[in-house]
Amino acid sequence: xxxxxxxxxxxxxxxxxxxxxxxxxxxxxxxxxxxxxxxxxxxxxxxxxxxxxxxxxxxxxxxxxxxxxxxxxxxxxxxxxxxxxxxxxxxxxxxxxxxxxxxxxxxxxxxxxxxxxxxxxxxxxxxxxxxxxxxxxxxxxxxxxxxxxxxxxxxxxxxxxxxxxxxxxxxxxxxxxxxxxxxxxxxxxxxxxxxxxxxxxxxxxxxxxxxxxxxxxxxxxxxxxxxxxxxxxxxxxxxxxxxxxxxxxxxxxxxxxxxxxxxxxxxxxxxxxxxxxxxxxxxxxxxxxxxxxxxxxxxxxxxxxxxxxxxxxxxxxxxxxxxxxxxxxxxxxxxxxxxxxxxxxxxxxxxxxxxxxxxxxxxxxxxxxxxxxxxxxxxxxxxxxxxxxxxxxxxxxxxxxxxxxxxxxxxxxxxxxxxxxxxxxxxxxxxxxxxxxxxxxxxxxxxxxxxxxxxxxxxxxxxxxxxxxxxxxxxxxxxxxxxxxxxxxxxxxxxxxxxxxxxxxxxxxxxx
Amino acid sequence: xxxxxxxxxxxxxxxxxxxxxxxxxxxxxxxxxxxxxxxxxxxxxxxxxxxxxxxxxxxxxxxxxxxxxxxxxxxxxxxxxxxxxxxxxxxxxxxxxxxxxxxxxxxxxxxxxxxxxxxxxxxxxxxxxxxxxxxxxxxxxxxxxxxxxxxxxxxx
Numbered sequence: 108x109x110x111x112x113x114x115x116x117x118x119x120x121x122x123x124x125x126x127x128x129x130x131x132x133x134x135x136x137x138x139x140x141x142x143x144x145x146x147x148x149x150x151x152x153x154x155x156x157x158x159x160x161x162x163x164x165x166x167x168x169x170x171x172x173x174x175x176x177x178x179x180x181x182x183x184x185x186x187x188x189x190x191x192x193x194x195x196x197x198x199x200x201x202x203x204x205x206x207x208x209x210x211x212x213x214x215x216x217x218x219x220x221x222x223x224x225x226x227x228x229x230x231x232x233x234x235x236x237x238x239x240x241x242x243x244x245x246x247x248x249x250x251x252x253x254x255x256x257x258x259x260x261x262x263x264x265x266x267x268x269x270x271x272x273x274x275x276x277x278x279x280x281x282x283x284x285x286x287x288x289x290x291x292x293x294x295x296x297x298x299x300x301x302x303x304x305x306x307x308x309x310x311x312x313x314x315x316x317x318x319x320x321x322x323x324x325x326x327x328x329x330x331x332x333x334x335x336x337x338x339x340x341x342x343x344x345x346x347x348x349x350x351x352x353x354x355x356x357x358x359x360x361x362x363x364x365x366x367x368x369x370x371x372x373x374x375x376x377x378x379x380x381x382x383x384x385x386x387x388x389x390x391x392x393x394x395x396x397x398x399x400x401x402x403x404x405x406x407x408x409x410x411x412x413x414x415x416x417x418x419x420x421x422x423x424x425x426x427x428x429x430x431x432x433x434x435x436x437x438x439x440x441x442x443x444x445x446x447x448x449x450x451x452x453x454x455x456x457x458x459x460x461x462x463x464x465x466x467x468x469x470x471x472x473x474x475x476x477x478x479x480x481x482x483x484x485x486x487x488x489x490x491x492x493x494x495x496x497x498x499x500x501x502x503x504x505x506x507x508x509x510x511x512x513x514x515x516x517x518x519x520x521x522x523x524x525x526x527x528x529x530x531x532x533x534x535x536x537x538x539x540x541x542x543x544x545x546x547x548x549x550x551x552x553x554x555x556x557x558x559x560x561x562x563x564x565x566x567x568x569x570x571x572x573x574x575x576x577x578x579x580x581x582x583x584x585x586x587x588x589x590x591x592x593x594x595x596x597x598x599x600x601x602x603x604x605x606x607x608x609x610x611x612x613x614x615x616x617x618x619x
Numbered sequence: 620x621x622x623x624x625x626x627x628x629x630x631x632x633x634x635x636x637x638x639x640x641x642x643x644x645x646x647x648x649x650x651x652x653x654x655x656x657x658x659x660x661x662x663x664x665x666x667x668x669x670x671x672x673x674x675x676x677x678x679x680x681x682x683x684x685x686x687x688x689x690x691x692x693x694x695x696x697x698x699x700x701x702x703x704x705x706x707x708x709x710x711x712x713x714x715x716x717x718x719x720x721x722x723x724x725x726x727x728x729x730x731x732x733x734x735x736x737x738x739x740x741x742x743x744x745x746x747x748x749x750x751x752x753x754x755x756x757x758x759x760x761x762x763x764x765x766x767x768x769x770x771x772x773x774x775x
Contacts (some may be wrong), residue, residue, distance in 0.1 A: 142665065154731050161748055164732070167730070179724065180723065425722075426722050
């Protein structure tokens with residue numbers, strides 16, 4: 108009797124422990140809304156702009172006044188197709204529009220016009236590299252399949268006044284053109300999701316499809332997150348809405364994975380719900396809707412005949428856009444830029460990634476490399492020194508006012524060893540926000556490096572006289588103290604000696 | 620004169636016969652209602668209280684009286700009549716314009732800049748915003764306390 112009991116216990120225990128041994132696996136899929144760079148809205152002639160007088164960039168159609176009808180904006184189709192081609196999607200010859208119904212104060216019509224049954228494009232892919240300095244030692248390749256790309260309307264904007272219990276609605280954004288890019292759940296963690304979004308931003312910026320300014324809401328990310336034991340089928344997911352920055356994507360997804368894991372390990376259940384990322388508190392919080400799964404009552408949009416594009420020829424008319432003509436317009440994409448950097452300039456992959464990630468730095472690099480220079484040194488100058496100085500001043504690289512000419516002079520001085528890197532940073536501090544010539548600054552401040560061997564020899568001798576103990580130690584065979592002596596030399600000379608020359612001279616002197 | 624009119628009358632009778640026969644024998648539209656759409660296989664709809672509550676919330680229409688539910692059930696029964704019709708391989712027609720291509724507008728600002736008109740129908744505005752009841756905002760902003768509990772749960 109007792110042994111039977113024990114056997115049962117052991118069996119239970121075994122099952123329990125085998126379940127624990129299986130690792131958690133997180134599954135992440137993204138949906139990205141990107142606002143299209145157009146003058147006017149998706150279905151009306153009202154201005155498509157960020158900011159602007161409240162409720163002024165609104166046509167009667169955008170306000171859902173009865174009797175108004177939608178007319179599709181040609182530029183939106185062009186930009187949508189351009190993005191679809193850049194992501195190697197299959198552009199559909201015929202696509203259709205649908206109404207997605209839900210009640211919300213900033214959606215005047217009570218429905219959003221979108222493309223559900225037959226979207227603009229299907230089956231694409233985005234390839235990107237995951238590399239966060241400090242998290243990953245080396246970059247690795249990752250890709251995520253794109254299920255579809257669709258055109259759709261944006262909603263208006265609501266400001267919530269909690270105290271007065273009311274929402275204030277601005278319809279300027281209502282009807283603004285979006286593409287929604289739906290990705291398959293191919294990602295595993297927050298860093299991968301953030302890397303995908305970063306690459307996506309770079310691509311849409313290169314294409315001129317979207318400004319990519321996440322802080323303005325021009326590109327918004329929804330993340331679907333679920334976790335499962337390795338090998339199990341997909342389980343219930345939660346959706347984190349409207350994440351507004353690349354780092355926010357990483358943090359929100361990481362937080363949500365940890366939250367789900369702790370809920371499940373404490374015996375709880377994950378419910379299918381919409382959550383919001385609170386960037387200040389660094390938590391995801393549940394939203395009020397979706398207590399039950401919403402029924403959007405999708406129906407075909409009866410006011411819009413099918414959208415047709417010409418997939419085969421370069422014949423282009425007002426209503427039928429030629430897709431081959433648009434494919435001619437695809438610029439060099441970030442992946443190609445990186446490959447070129449690595450191939451033509453022999454840069455390390457992580458340096459190439461960091462350069463391409465900041466379009467301003469990438470432009471500087473290309474301009475500086477018009478002269479024959481050491482590419483790695485130029486890249487390091489930009490990524491280490493320029494970025495450090497800008498970060499210290501809290502200036503965004505893309506708003507950097509330093510001109511190519513200024514950087515050109517500065518780079519020459521560094522590479523020709525007229526100044527060292529410490530002085531280079533000081534010069535950078537001096538030229539931010541003005542047009543001063545780095546030559547002139549170095550001259551004026553007497554910052555140029557001493558390369559004259561006579562003067563260096565003299566200074567070395569002075570150091571020896573002041574530190575007889577160290578010199579003795581060296582001559583007794585403790586070669587390591589050379590470093591200490593060099594340190595003293597650079598200090599006493601105010602960093603103004605060319606240390607590579609100085610160390611040679613010092614070594615020679617010591618051996619005598 | 621009389622000859623002419625009698626000829627007209629005869630002609631009219633003749634035409635009438637043709638049309639009558641036409642409707643009677645050849646036209647696809649039945650002259651009297653037929654019950655062939657009814658099917659016994661489809662059960663009578665029965666709506667439970669939870670569904671009524673959900674529909675009320677989604678539609679913002681109140682109908683949880685006995686008569687209200689009956690109207691809903693009758694509507695569903697009426698719509699269900701078409702369920703047994705075979706539509707295999709029939710593409711649904713959603714617009715009579717589906718053989719046409721969508722016409723596109725040039726990307727230029729031609730509308731808007733009419734804030735006064737847009738706000739004209741609003742009963743209440745504030746600083747040129749429309750004013751609406753509070754919408755889908757994070758739960759913790761509605762019930763601060765509940766959220767604190769939630770956050771503590773999240774931390775644990």
